[in-house]
Amino acid sequence: AQSVTQPDIHITVSEGASLELRCNYSYGATPYLFWYVQSPGQGLQLLLKYFSGDTLVQGIKGFEAEFKRSQSSFNLRKPSVHWSDAAEYFCAVGPLFGNEKLTFGTGTRLTIIP
């Protein structure tokens, strides 16, 4: 069964500092990988996704993520965070074929301090 681990429950970063959120997945084949962001009281917004090809993926709002097959990781990065980046971030995995569901990690809450 597929699974996603986000080892950091809560991260605090100063505004303007760099950010890296960790995500590890378990899946029998090459999965589809996603990062979503959820602001308080809101639904989920897709930041970026990886299906195949270049292992460094660019997303919206200045985010990027790198797929590392050897480490089963898909970490999210941003070189300089803004106060508006404060939110909950979810990594998710989906199958390469078929119409199965997304499996989400438990999320990482990001706090930005001035």
Place this chain on the structure above:
Amino acid sequence: DAGVTQSPTHLIKTRGQQVTLRCSPISGHKSVSWYQQVLGQGPQFIFQYYEKEERGRGNFPDRFSARQFPNYSSELNVNALLLGDSALYLCASSLDAGGRDEQYFGPGTRLTVT
């Protein structure tokens, strides 16, 4: 174009009652998925419907049921509510039912069971 809409936004029910949640997908999207997000957790897959047929079901009891209408809107029904059913219920739509298709999430319905 309007995004995924869900109604109601919030509702409060008592144990043992039944509830119906509604979702309207993005125009042209034929697949609707339902997720349950308990406070502090990532979303958990409940159902996927495509062209009015159930395409996937998560590990939820039979108290949970859903359907999709000819206009691709969907309803999620939960019978005999338990306190543990309190959660944010998210609806997501996609063009197709394949794993590659991006899912667009609605703002969710916050259900509180007392």
